[in-house]
Amino acid sequence: xxxxxxxxxxxxxxxxxxxxxxxxxxxxxxxxxxxxxxxxxxxxxxxxxxxxxxxxxxxxxxxxxxxxxxxxxxxxxxxxxxxxxxxxxxxxxxxxxxxxxxxxxxxxxxxxxxxxxxxxxxxxxxxxxxxxxxxxxxxxxxxxxxxxxxxxxxxxxxxxxxxxxxxxxxxxxxxxxxxxxxxxxxxxxxxxxxxxxxxxxxxxxxxxxxxxxxxxxxxxxxxxxxxxxxxxxxxxxxxxxxxxxxxxxxxxxxxxxxxxxxxxxxxxxxxxxxxxxxxxxxxxxxxxxxxxxxxxxxxxxxxxxxxxxxxxxxxxxxxxxxxxxxxxxxxxxxxxxxxxxxxxxxxxxxxxxxxxxxxxxxxxxxxxxxxxxxxxxxxxxxxxxxxxxxxx
Ligand code: PMP
Ligand code: GLN
Numbered sequence: 196x197x198x199x200x201x202x203x204x205x206x207x208x209x210x211x212x213x214x215x216x217x218x219x220x221x222x223x224x225x226x227x228x229x230x231x232x233x234x235x236x237x238x239x240x241x242x243x244x245x246x247x248x249x250x251x252x253x254x255x256x257x258x259x260x261x262x263x264x265x266x267x268x269x270x271x272x273x274x275x276x277x278x279x280x281x282x283x284x285x286x287x288x289x290x291x292x293x294x295x296x297x298x299x300x301x302x303x304x305x306x307x308x309x310x311x312x313x314x315x316x317x318x319x320x321x322x323x324x325x326x327x328x329x330x331x332x333x334x335x336x337x338x339x340x341x342x343x344x345x346x347x348x349x350x351x352x353x354x355x356x357x358x359x360x361x362x363x364x365x366x367x368x369x370x371x372x373x374x375x376x377x378x379x380x381x382x383x384x385x386x387x388x389x390x391x392x393x394x395x396x397x398x399x400x401x402x403x404x405x406x407x408x409x410x411x412x413x414x415x416x417x418x419x420x421x422x423x424x425x426x427x428x429x430x431x432x433x434x435x436x437x438x439x440x441x442x443x444x445x446x447x448x449x450x451x452x453x454x455x456x457x458x459x460x461x462x463x464x465x466x467x468x469x470x471x472x473x474x475x476x477x478x479x480x481x482x483x484x485x486x487x488x489x490x491x492x493x494x495x496x497x498x499x500x501x502x503x504x505x506x507x508x509x510x511x512x513x514x515x516x517x518x519x520x521x522x523x524x525x526x527x528x529x530x531x532x533x534x535x536x537x538x539x540x541x542x543x544x545x546x547x548x549x550x551x552x553x554x555x556x557x558x559x560x561x562x563x564x565x566x567x568x569x570x571x572x573x574x575x576x577x578x579x580x581x582x583x584x585x586x587x
Contacts, residue, residue, distance in 0.1 A: 199322060206314050207546035211530060221567075221575045224530075224540035226367070226512060228566040235477045236431055240469030252464040254456045256284025256440070260471040262438050267474065268423075274299040274412040280445040283452055286462045287437040288397045288426035293319050294454040295393055295422045295441065296359075300325040301353030304358035305350065311342070311368055311547030311556075313395065316361050325359075328352050329549055332369065334558050335517075341507040342369035346380040353384070360384075365398040365408065365510030368544055372402055372509040373409045382416050391447070392417060397426040397439070399500045400483045402510040403491060412442060419444055422451065423451040427470055429512075430483065432566075438466050456566065487512055490565040490572060497576030502584035503561075512566040514544040520584035527559050533561070538578050 211224035231237070248257075255261065261278035269275050283586045284293035292315055300306055302324030308316050310331045317327045332342040332354045349360070362381075364373045372478060373381075385392065394411040402408045411421040422443040428434040441551050494514055496503045503516035518529055526543030541561040548556035565572060 200318050201386075203318050207542055208314075211534065211542055212439055214534045217399060218535050218538065220534045220538040221571060221578065222540040223323045223565070223567065223575055224337050224534075224561040225584075226564045226566065228432045228512075229571055230432060230568055232431050232433040233473075233477070236433070236469065236473045239472040239477075240465050242317065243465040243468035243472070245498065246468075248464045248468045250464060252461040252467055254461050256282070256382060256461070257464065257467040259440070260467045260474075261440075261538070263471045263474040264442070267480070268410075268412055268442060271408075271412040271480075274410075274415070274418050274442075274446050276349055276412075277445065281331060281442060283441045283448060283455055284462055285424075285439050285455060286459045287318055287428060288395060288424050288439040289315060289437070290455070290459055290462075291424040291439050291441040292393070292395060292553040294458055295424070295443075295451050296320055296325075297323050297458075299391055299393075299422070299447065300358055303356065305354060305356040306358060307352055307360045309344070309349070309360075309362065310549070312361070313363055313367055313547065326356075327549075328357070331555070332371070335506050335515075339507075341509065342366070342371050343382070344371070344373075344377055346377075346384070350384050353390065357388065357390050359393055359535050361393045361395065362411070363397075365396075365402060367398065367511055368513055368542065368547055369515060370506075370508030370511050373404060375409065378409055378411075378414055378417070380552060381411075385417060391421070392421040394421050396423055397429050398511040398581055399425050400430050400480050401487050402484050403488045403508065406501045406509060408435060408510070418546045422447055429472075430480065431470070431478075435494040436463075436466055438462055438470065439533050460556040463515045466473065484510075487566070488568070490567070493569060493572050494563065494565045494576065497572070498554040502582050503579055506560070512564055514563050514565055515560045516563060518561055521559075522585045523559070523583070525552065526559065526561060527551060529559075530561055533586045534583070535581050538574055 208225040215222040265278040300323040346512040382557040426439040502520040544553040544560040545556040
Protein backbone atom coordinates (compact mmCIF):
# COMPACT_ATOMS: atom_id res chain seq x y z
CA UNK A 196 0.00 0.00 0.00
CA UNK A 197 1.21 3.50 -0.75
CA UNK A 198 1.81 5.15 2.63
CA UNK A 199 1.18 8.83 3.25
CA UNK A 200 3.89 8.78 5.92
CA UNK A 201 6.38 6.17 4.69
CA UNK A 202 9.17 7.25 7.05
CA UNK A 203 7.04 7.41 10.22
CA UNK A 204 7.01 4.56 12.72
CA UNK A 205 5.97 4.47 16.38
CA UNK A 206 6.94 7.55 18.37
CA UNK A 207 10.09 7.72 20.47
CA UNK A 208 7.83 8.01 23.55
CA UNK A 209 6.06 4.72 22.81
CA UNK A 210 9.33 3.02 21.94
CA UNK A 211 11.17 4.10 25.08
CA UNK A 212 8.19 3.41 27.38
CA UNK A 213 7.97 -0.13 26.01
CA UNK A 214 11.71 -0.61 26.51
CA UNK A 215 11.41 0.64 30.11
CA UNK A 216 8.52 -1.77 30.69
CA UNK A 217 10.42 -4.70 29.15
CA UNK A 218 13.39 -4.05 31.43
CA UNK A 219 11.46 -2.91 34.52
CA UNK A 220 13.31 0.40 34.37
CA UNK A 221 12.22 3.59 36.13
CA UNK A 222 10.55 5.47 33.29
CA UNK A 223 11.85 9.04 33.13
CA UNK A 224 11.26 8.96 29.37
CA UNK A 225 7.72 9.64 28.18
CA UNK A 226 6.34 12.70 29.99
CA UNK A 227 3.64 11.67 32.47
CA UNK A 228 3.29 11.81 36.25
CA UNK A 229 3.41 8.69 38.43
CA UNK A 230 0.80 10.21 40.76
CA UNK A 231 -2.90 10.95 40.54
CA UNK A 232 -4.81 14.14 39.85
CA UNK A 233 -6.24 15.96 42.88
CA UNK A 234 -8.98 13.81 44.47
CA UNK A 235 -11.26 16.86 44.31
CA UNK A 236 -10.93 16.94 40.53
CA UNK A 237 -11.82 13.25 40.30
CA UNK A 238 -14.77 13.97 42.57
CA UNK A 239 -15.90 16.83 40.31
CA UNK A 240 -15.87 14.48 37.30
CA UNK A 241 -17.71 11.76 39.28
CA UNK A 242 -20.33 14.28 40.32
CA UNK A 243 -20.76 15.38 36.70
CA UNK A 244 -21.37 11.76 35.66
CA UNK A 245 -23.84 11.21 38.49
CA UNK A 246 -25.59 14.47 37.62
CA UNK A 247 -26.29 13.06 34.15
CA UNK A 248 -23.67 14.86 32.03
CA UNK A 249 -23.06 11.77 29.94
CA UNK A 250 -24.25 12.54 26.42
CA UNK A 251 -22.59 14.46 23.58
CA UNK A 252 -21.18 17.81 24.56
CA UNK A 253 -21.64 20.75 22.17
CA UNK A 254 -19.11 20.53 19.33
CA UNK A 255 -16.94 23.41 20.62
CA UNK A 256 -17.10 22.33 24.28
CA UNK A 257 -19.50 22.87 27.18
CA UNK A 258 -20.07 26.60 27.69
CA UNK A 259 -19.09 26.57 31.40
CA UNK A 260 -15.65 25.20 30.59
CA UNK A 261 -15.10 27.62 27.71
CA UNK A 262 -16.08 30.43 30.08
CA UNK A 263 -13.66 29.14 32.73
CA UNK A 264 -10.85 29.11 30.14
CA UNK A 265 -11.77 32.63 29.00
CA UNK A 266 -11.66 33.85 32.63
CA UNK A 267 -8.28 32.20 33.17
CA UNK A 268 -6.80 33.71 30.00
CA UNK A 269 -8.13 37.16 30.92
CA UNK A 270 -6.74 36.91 34.45
CA UNK A 271 -3.32 35.50 33.58
CA UNK A 272 -2.64 36.84 30.07
CA UNK A 273 -4.86 39.93 29.96
CA UNK A 274 -6.51 38.84 26.73
CA UNK A 275 -10.29 38.62 26.41
CA UNK A 276 -11.28 35.65 24.30
CA UNK A 277 -14.96 35.29 23.47
CA UNK A 278 -15.91 31.86 24.86
CA UNK A 279 -18.64 31.60 22.23
CA UNK A 280 -16.52 31.97 19.12
CA UNK A 281 -12.87 31.89 20.15
CA UNK A 282 -12.37 28.99 22.56
CA UNK A 283 -12.69 25.31 21.62
CA UNK A 284 -12.29 22.32 23.94
CA UNK A 285 -10.25 19.61 22.24
CA UNK A 286 -9.09 16.04 22.67
CA UNK A 287 -5.81 17.05 24.26
CA UNK A 288 -3.30 19.50 22.85
CA UNK A 289 -2.67 16.81 20.23
CA UNK A 290 -6.02 17.13 18.50
CA UNK A 291 -5.96 20.91 18.85
CA UNK A 292 -2.60 21.04 17.05
CA UNK A 293 -3.64 18.55 14.38
CA UNK A 294 -6.96 20.30 13.74
CA UNK A 295 -5.31 23.73 13.57
CA UNK A 296 -2.62 22.59 11.13
CA UNK A 297 -5.10 20.67 8.99
CA UNK A 298 -7.45 23.65 8.83
CA UNK A 299 -4.89 26.39 8.21
CA UNK A 300 -2.05 24.90 6.16
CA UNK A 301 -2.63 24.59 2.42
CA UNK A 302 -0.69 22.50 -0.11
CA UNK A 303 2.47 24.37 -1.04
CA UNK A 304 2.63 26.42 2.16
CA UNK A 305 5.87 26.56 4.13
CA UNK A 306 5.59 26.04 7.88
CA UNK A 307 8.51 26.87 10.15
CA UNK A 308 9.43 24.57 13.02
CA UNK A 309 12.00 25.35 15.64
CA UNK A 310 14.37 22.46 16.34
CA UNK A 311 14.37 20.52 18.57
CA UNK A 312 10.64 20.19 17.86
CA UNK A 313 7.88 18.03 19.34
CA UNK A 314 7.25 15.00 17.16
CA UNK A 315 3.67 15.72 16.07
CA UNK A 316 4.14 18.91 14.08
CA UNK A 317 6.10 17.76 11.02
CA UNK A 318 4.02 14.70 10.00
CA UNK A 319 0.75 16.63 10.34
CA UNK A 320 2.11 19.54 8.29
CA UNK A 321 3.12 17.06 5.58
CA UNK A 322 -0.33 15.42 5.65
CA UNK A 323 -1.79 18.88 5.03
CA UNK A 324 0.47 19.25 1.99
CA UNK A 325 2.76 21.78 3.65
CA UNK A 326 6.54 21.91 3.52
CA UNK A 327 8.44 21.88 6.80
CA UNK A 328 11.21 24.45 7.14
CA UNK A 329 13.40 23.88 10.18
CA UNK A 330 15.23 26.53 12.17
CA UNK A 331 17.51 25.27 14.93
CA UNK A 332 17.68 26.88 18.36
CA UNK A 333 21.15 27.79 19.53
CA UNK A 334 22.53 24.83 21.50
CA UNK A 335 23.68 25.21 25.12
CA UNK A 336 27.06 26.80 25.86
CA UNK A 337 29.13 27.26 29.03
CA UNK A 338 27.66 30.74 29.51
CA UNK A 339 24.10 29.85 28.56
CA UNK A 340 23.52 26.26 29.67
CA UNK A 341 20.24 25.88 27.75
CA UNK A 342 18.92 26.12 24.21
CA UNK A 343 18.01 29.65 23.12
CA UNK A 344 15.97 31.11 20.27
CA UNK A 345 17.89 32.39 17.26
CA UNK A 346 15.60 35.17 16.02
CA UNK A 347 17.88 36.16 13.14
CA UNK A 348 17.83 32.61 11.83
CA UNK A 349 14.06 32.53 12.20
CA UNK A 350 13.58 35.74 10.28
CA UNK A 351 16.02 34.51 7.62
CA UNK A 352 13.88 31.43 7.08
CA UNK A 353 10.72 33.41 6.33
CA UNK A 354 9.77 33.71 2.69
CA UNK A 355 6.78 34.44 0.47
CA UNK A 356 5.43 30.92 0.96
CA UNK A 357 5.61 30.96 4.77
CA UNK A 358 2.12 30.44 6.13
CA UNK A 359 2.81 29.58 9.76
CA UNK A 360 5.44 29.45 12.50
CA UNK A 361 5.00 26.79 15.17
CA UNK A 362 6.25 27.81 18.61
CA UNK A 363 6.32 25.73 21.79
CA UNK A 364 7.25 27.54 24.99
CA UNK A 365 7.79 26.43 27.72
CA UNK A 366 9.63 24.14 25.33
CA UNK A 367 9.57 20.38 25.21
CA UNK A 368 12.29 19.02 25.31
CA UNK A 369 14.65 21.91 26.16
CA UNK A 370 12.83 23.56 29.08
CA UNK A 371 13.46 27.02 27.55
CA UNK A 372 10.83 29.74 28.10
CA UNK A 373 10.20 33.02 26.28
CA UNK A 374 11.36 36.36 27.71
CA UNK A 375 9.85 39.80 27.07
CA UNK A 376 12.68 40.33 24.58
CA UNK A 377 11.69 37.17 22.74
CA UNK A 378 8.11 38.38 22.44
CA UNK A 379 9.36 41.72 21.14
CA UNK A 380 11.41 39.92 18.44
CA UNK A 381 8.37 37.91 17.49
CA UNK A 382 6.21 41.02 17.32
CA UNK A 383 8.72 42.65 15.00
CA UNK A 384 8.77 39.59 12.75
CA UNK A 385 4.98 39.36 12.74
CA UNK A 386 4.67 43.04 11.80
CA UNK A 387 6.87 42.49 8.73
CA UNK A 388 5.50 39.18 7.51
CA UNK A 389 1.93 38.04 7.16
CA UNK A 390 2.19 34.74 9.04
CA UNK A 391 0.07 32.74 11.44
CA UNK A 392 1.53 31.66 14.77
CA UNK A 393 0.66 28.27 16.23
CA UNK A 394 1.63 28.39 19.88
CA UNK A 395 1.78 25.09 21.74
CA UNK A 396 1.62 26.21 25.37
CA UNK A 397 0.96 22.78 26.89
CA UNK A 398 3.31 23.60 29.81
CA UNK A 399 1.95 27.13 30.38
CA UNK A 400 1.59 26.65 34.15
CA UNK A 401 5.04 25.16 34.78
CA UNK A 402 7.61 27.98 34.82
CA UNK A 403 10.42 28.26 37.38
CA UNK A 404 12.58 30.66 39.38
CA UNK A 405 10.01 33.41 39.74
CA UNK A 406 9.53 33.83 35.98
CA UNK A 407 6.07 33.89 34.48
CA UNK A 408 4.68 32.31 31.35
CA UNK A 409 4.53 34.72 28.45
CA UNK A 410 1.71 33.54 26.27
CA UNK A 411 1.38 34.79 22.72
CA UNK A 412 -2.10 35.75 23.88
CA UNK A 413 -0.56 38.41 26.14
CA UNK A 414 0.37 40.75 23.24
CA UNK A 415 -2.51 41.99 21.07
CA UNK A 416 -0.33 42.17 17.96
CA UNK A 417 0.51 38.48 18.39
CA UNK A 418 -2.87 37.29 19.68
CA UNK A 419 -4.61 38.50 16.51
CA UNK A 420 -2.63 36.03 14.40
CA UNK A 421 -2.13 33.25 16.96
CA UNK A 422 -3.69 29.93 17.76
CA UNK A 423 -2.88 29.27 21.43
CA UNK A 424 -3.15 25.68 22.60
CA UNK A 425 -2.86 24.01 25.98
CA UNK A 426 -3.42 20.69 27.74
CA UNK A 427 -5.36 20.04 30.95
CA UNK A 428 -3.50 16.73 31.09
CA UNK A 429 -0.25 18.54 31.93
CA UNK A 430 -1.79 21.06 34.28
CA UNK A 431 -3.86 18.63 36.34
CA UNK A 432 -1.69 15.46 36.33
CA UNK A 433 -4.17 13.69 34.06
CA UNK A 434 -2.37 12.99 30.77
CA UNK A 435 -4.67 10.01 30.16
CA UNK A 436 -7.79 12.17 30.04
CA UNK A 437 -6.74 13.68 26.72
CA UNK A 438 -8.43 17.02 27.07
CA UNK A 439 -7.13 20.44 26.15
CA UNK A 440 -8.18 23.70 24.59
CA UNK A 441 -7.53 26.07 21.73
CA UNK A 442 -7.91 29.86 21.71
CA UNK A 443 -7.88 31.83 18.45
CA UNK A 444 -9.60 34.83 16.87
CA UNK A 445 -13.07 34.10 15.55
CA UNK A 446 -12.14 33.75 11.87
CA UNK A 447 -9.37 31.23 12.61
CA UNK A 448 -11.47 29.38 15.20
CA UNK A 449 -14.30 28.99 12.69
CA UNK A 450 -12.01 27.22 10.21
CA UNK A 451 -10.40 25.05 12.90
CA UNK A 452 -13.80 24.02 14.25
CA UNK A 453 -14.73 22.72 10.79
CA UNK A 454 -11.93 20.18 11.15
CA UNK A 455 -12.45 19.54 14.88
CA UNK A 456 -16.09 18.64 14.29
CA UNK A 457 -15.15 15.88 11.88
CA UNK A 458 -12.07 14.64 13.75
CA UNK A 459 -13.82 14.11 17.10
CA UNK A 460 -17.04 16.17 16.94
CA UNK A 461 -16.82 16.79 20.70
CA UNK A 462 -14.83 15.54 23.70
CA UNK A 463 -15.99 13.74 26.89
CA UNK A 464 -18.79 15.66 28.60
CA UNK A 465 -18.27 14.67 32.27
CA UNK A 466 -14.58 15.64 32.11
CA UNK A 467 -15.54 19.03 30.75
CA UNK A 468 -18.10 19.73 33.49
CA UNK A 469 -15.76 18.37 36.14
CA UNK A 470 -12.88 20.56 34.95
CA UNK A 471 -15.09 23.65 34.78
CA UNK A 472 -16.25 23.14 38.34
CA UNK A 473 -12.74 22.38 39.58
CA UNK A 474 -11.24 25.39 37.79
CA UNK A 475 -13.83 27.66 39.34
CA UNK A 476 -13.75 26.34 42.90
CA UNK A 477 -10.56 24.47 43.68
CA UNK A 478 -7.72 24.79 41.17
CA UNK A 479 -4.53 26.39 42.47
CA UNK A 480 -2.79 26.99 39.16
CA UNK A 481 -0.24 29.28 40.74
CA UNK A 482 1.08 26.44 42.94
CA UNK A 483 2.03 24.14 40.08
CA UNK A 484 5.34 25.85 39.33
CA UNK A 485 6.49 25.57 42.97
CA UNK A 486 5.43 21.92 43.03
CA UNK A 487 7.51 21.13 39.95
CA UNK A 488 10.43 23.38 40.85
CA UNK A 489 10.96 21.32 43.98
CA UNK A 490 11.07 18.17 41.83
CA UNK A 491 13.40 19.74 39.28
CA UNK A 492 15.77 20.74 42.08
CA UNK A 493 15.61 17.33 43.74
CA UNK A 494 16.72 15.66 40.51
CA UNK A 495 19.23 18.35 39.62
CA UNK A 496 20.89 18.41 43.04
CA UNK A 497 20.89 14.63 43.16
CA UNK A 498 22.85 14.46 39.91
CA UNK A 499 25.58 16.89 40.96
CA UNK A 500 28.97 15.24 40.59
CA UNK A 501 27.53 12.34 38.56
CA UNK A 502 28.21 11.50 34.91
CA UNK A 503 24.98 13.37 34.01
CA UNK A 504 25.44 17.14 34.00
CA UNK A 505 22.08 18.93 34.29
CA UNK A 506 21.41 21.90 32.02
CA UNK A 507 19.10 24.78 32.95
CA UNK A 508 15.38 24.00 32.90
CA UNK A 509 13.24 27.15 33.01
CA UNK A 510 9.91 25.37 32.65
CA UNK A 511 8.06 22.11 31.70
CA UNK A 512 8.65 18.92 33.68
CA UNK A 513 11.80 17.99 31.80
CA UNK A 514 15.47 18.32 32.61
CA UNK A 515 18.15 17.87 29.96
CA UNK A 516 21.38 16.23 31.06
CA UNK A 517 24.71 16.41 29.27
CA UNK A 518 26.23 12.96 28.89
CA UNK A 519 29.65 13.90 27.49
CA UNK A 520 31.24 12.06 30.42
CA UNK A 521 29.83 8.82 29.02
CA UNK A 522 31.75 8.86 25.75
CA UNK A 523 30.55 9.64 22.27
CA UNK A 524 27.75 7.17 21.55
CA UNK A 525 24.73 8.50 19.72
CA UNK A 526 22.02 9.71 22.11
CA UNK A 527 19.57 6.99 21.12
CA UNK A 528 22.07 4.23 21.80
CA UNK A 529 22.91 5.83 25.13
CA UNK A 530 19.22 6.03 26.08
CA UNK A 531 18.75 2.36 25.23
CA UNK A 532 21.81 1.29 27.22
CA UNK A 533 20.72 3.42 30.17
CA UNK A 534 17.36 1.65 30.17
CA UNK A 535 18.65 -1.87 29.63
CA UNK A 536 21.85 -1.80 31.70
CA UNK A 537 21.05 0.76 34.39
CA UNK A 538 17.27 0.68 34.77
CA UNK A 539 16.48 4.29 33.79
CA UNK A 540 14.28 5.21 30.82
CA UNK A 541 15.14 8.50 29.07
CA UNK A 542 14.48 10.24 25.76
CA UNK A 543 17.26 11.15 23.32
CA UNK A 544 16.96 14.82 22.33
CA UNK A 545 18.04 13.84 18.79
CA UNK A 546 14.55 12.32 18.34
CA UNK A 547 13.20 15.89 18.15
CA UNK A 548 15.19 16.62 14.97
CA UNK A 549 14.42 15.73 11.36
CA UNK A 550 17.29 13.25 11.13
CA UNK A 551 18.11 11.83 14.58
CA UNK A 552 21.34 10.38 13.20
CA UNK A 553 22.71 13.68 11.94
CA UNK A 554 25.67 15.11 13.88
CA UNK A 555 23.76 18.42 14.31
CA UNK A 556 21.02 16.47 16.12
CA UNK A 557 23.37 14.84 18.61
CA UNK A 558 24.43 17.17 21.39
CA UNK A 559 25.02 14.29 23.81
CA UNK A 560 21.85 15.15 25.66
CA UNK A 561 19.11 13.08 27.23
CA UNK A 562 15.73 14.30 28.44
CA UNK A 563 14.60 13.20 31.90
CA UNK A 564 11.00 13.68 33.12
CA UNK A 565 10.78 14.72 36.76
CA UNK A 566 6.99 14.48 37.09
CA UNK A 567 7.55 11.66 39.54
CA UNK A 568 7.00 11.05 43.24
CA UNK A 569 10.00 12.00 45.35
CA UNK A 570 10.87 8.36 46.19
CA UNK A 571 10.86 7.57 42.44
CA UNK A 572 13.20 10.51 41.80
CA UNK A 573 15.47 9.37 44.64
CA UNK A 574 15.69 5.83 43.27
CA UNK A 575 16.41 7.26 39.82
CA UNK A 576 19.17 9.48 41.20
CA UNK A 577 20.75 6.52 42.97
CA UNK A 578 20.76 4.50 39.75
CA UNK A 579 22.09 7.40 37.67
CA UNK A 580 24.87 8.17 40.17
CA UNK A 581 26.00 4.55 39.88
CA UNK A 582 26.64 4.93 36.12
CA UNK A 583 30.39 5.24 35.67
CA UNK A 584 31.81 7.90 33.35
CA UNK A 585 34.50 6.90 30.89
CA UNK A 586 38.00 8.22 31.52
CA UNK A 587 38.86 11.10 29.21
N1 PMP B 1 2.61 19.44 22.85
C1 PMP B 1 3.64 19.19 23.63
C2 PMP B 1 4.83 20.08 23.56
C3 PMP B 1 3.62 18.10 24.50
O1 PMP B 1 4.68 17.84 25.26
C4 PMP B 1 2.49 17.26 24.53
C5 PMP B 1 2.38 16.06 25.39
N2 PMP B 1 3.35 15.76 26.20
C6 PMP B 1 1.42 17.58 23.70
C7 PMP B 1 1.50 18.67 22.87
C8 PMP B 1 0.18 16.74 23.68
O2 PMP B 1 -0.66 17.04 24.74
P1 PMP B 1 -1.94 16.17 25.04
O3 PMP B 1 -1.49 14.97 25.82
O4 PMP B 1 -2.85 17.06 25.82
O5 PMP B 1 -2.53 15.76 23.75
N1 GLN C 1 4.33 14.71 25.13
C1 GLN C 1 4.82 13.58 25.86
C2 GLN C 1 6.35 13.69 25.98
O1 GLN C 1 6.94 14.58 25.44
C3 GLN C 1 4.50 12.30 25.17
C4 GLN C 1 3.13 12.16 24.66
C5 GLN C 1 3.05 10.96 23.78
O2 GLN C 1 3.51 9.90 24.14
N2 GLN C 1 2.53 11.15 22.62
O3 GLN C 1 6.92 12.87 26.62
